[in-house]
Amino acid sequence: MRRFLNHFKSKTIHRSSWNSCTNESHPHHPIATLLSLRSFSSTTTAQNPIQDSNHNQAIDFPGGTIKFIPEMRFLSESLEERIPCYRVLDDNGQLISGNNFVQVSEEVAVKMYTDMVTLRTMDTIFYEAQRQGRISFYVTTIGEEAINVASAAALSMDDVVFPQYREAGVLLWRGFTLQEFANQCFSNKYDNGKGRQMPAHYGSNKHNYLTVASTIATQISHAVGAAYSLKMDKKDACSVTFFGDGGSSEGDFHAALNFAAVTEAPVIFICRNNGWAISTPISDQFRSDGVVVKGQAYGVRSIRVDGNDALAIYSAVQAARQMAITEGRPILIEALTYRVGHHSTSDDSTKYRPASEIEWWRMARDPVARFRKWMEGNGWWNGMAESELINGLRQQLLHTIQVAESVEKPPLADLFTDVYDVPPSNLRDQEQWLKETLEKHPQDYPENISV
């Protein structure tokens, strides 16, 4: 309705009617016209109102002129050709000729590669820790390292990130330390989330990375709200949200795209289309040509990118950021990739998809190996650097786990704080009663609770 109403706000009033472009006069009182919906006073094309003689050929309708045609033509449910996918590097890490991409410096490229390897190593070790029963849950990013790290590299620290739960690489890029990751997963007293979230549900204000929400897709509309806030403050920043192919089926995805278009919010929607929502393949998720085509329906500029090509992701996100901020518009990026790991530690994906499929993506389409080949071709990386990095990381990560495990758990006070800005009396009473009970009956309570 806002669009229609905006037309009425326009100073230039052109007369055109719903059915045809005659000069029939209508009242222009907003409410009267809103209720009758009979005329649109001004549209984007109304600078050149259609003449009466043409009124059988076209209708002037909000959003532009629409031609009349004699054929009864239904829109096809799909395009003849699927939307192509932008890539910069081929499977062997060679630059594809004729490409346009944003050049990455050696320094940035080395950090990108190092972070991708760090992310994968951390995932491997934390996953093993969960299998050993040391933490309750974990979720890996294996196979999607390029989307994580390259998008983070293309953004500015001022851009606000609304993650799902498979984007730890963004936080890593922004400087969250391995010990901080471990402290969160082991929910010790140094966890900056005070032990309140499941493992791998990180969040850090300092890094402009909002706390992970387990509810699928709610972060997408939150990102639009934050983008609106950035726009009102005229900040040189955008908000960025990540979600999966499954998340695009939630109502929040659709509401968020529509609202972002209507409010002209500087937000980048990054869909990691990794083929699987737990055990649901995308053929059971939607019948459209993926997610990218949905942008156009909402008036959102969109691109499909090879999610396993770090350079393509880097270039696309940087271009999207530029457009989002300078033009005040949302951008949708669909990154095609594959979830090489299981959904989480709660499932065994070989039960619902062929091991050969996983193996093919793991070996032939590995985003980390592809980027490494490009780095090596530039003379920026070699086997020695690789083994040094891997060995150092393993030792460092095993150490962080040992430290995180040995640190005591959050104190009892952390159970009660932050429900409200200031605890109400009933909460203060509860805390007091609990403390008194603990003091009275220490033998009945575990020793690892510090008051």
Add this chain to the structure above:
Amino acid sequence: MSADPKVFLMGEEVGEYQGAYKISKGLLEKYGPERVLDTPITEAGFSGIGVGAAYYGLRPVVEFMTFNFSMQAIDHIINSAAKSNYMSAGQISVPIVFRGPNGAAAGVGAQHSQCYASWYASCPGLKVLSPYSSEDARGLLKAAIRDPDPVVFLENELLYGESFPVSAEVLDSSFCLPIGKAKIEREGKDVTITAFSKMVGYALKAADTLAKEGISAEVINLRSIRPLDRSTINASVRKTNRLVTVEEGFPQHGVGAEICTSVIEESFGYLDAPVERIAGADVPMPYAANLERMAVPQVEDIIRAAKRACHRSVPVAAAA
């Protein structure tokens, strides 16, 4: 809105149309379309956008055309707004107000007539306010907007058309009310009647009639459903020794049930009679006027309950 540029209003028809009930009259003209936002018809959409804006520094006031429609957005109200401060260990505060008419109006059927007070009041992280008079509406709404926590603000459609006398103090631009404090609308010594929103008016009418029959009723306007002003309620019951709770919502797990528990926990020894609970009928709201009247509390129901509590026995069957 004039005190803080971060406050903005969003919802369906709040701008050009000035609100479905004209609550936002004049605001678009005064504050412009950036701060008075007409949204597409997606409750989950604008609630989510509001929560995101609150995460990142703004103070949104989100209007639901009726709180019944907030059910489409309840995930954002509970899972996002109410829990984020806790889940983020205090890193993300959510200063947002969800407001709109709640409870029964007249002749609008089941999907426009439900009271959500006890739903939202059962959720830690939220504050739930429900004004009765003009004084309440002004003082509580300002408190809600200034509060750093998410607030659910339950108005009443029928009260929109009702006028109340207001003092000069209330009209003063600095006027604001504290959250979590009930108001004793009328002092009494024989029976305590708790109510909120439109039912406060009914309770006051009942108290007038009871006074003529020699029963002095104390009427408590709860104002805040969460936090609940347990001390004011209990102090009153310790004085009157009798309690009638009144609400328009469903009886099971209702606001009255919570008040009853609080009194039994803290003031059981003071009670001279069983607590009487007046609530809406345990059915979705029927449309037909005669049935609708039977489904919501009436002044007579409150009078009868108060008399029962005061041992002036009126059999329940006589209610019909």
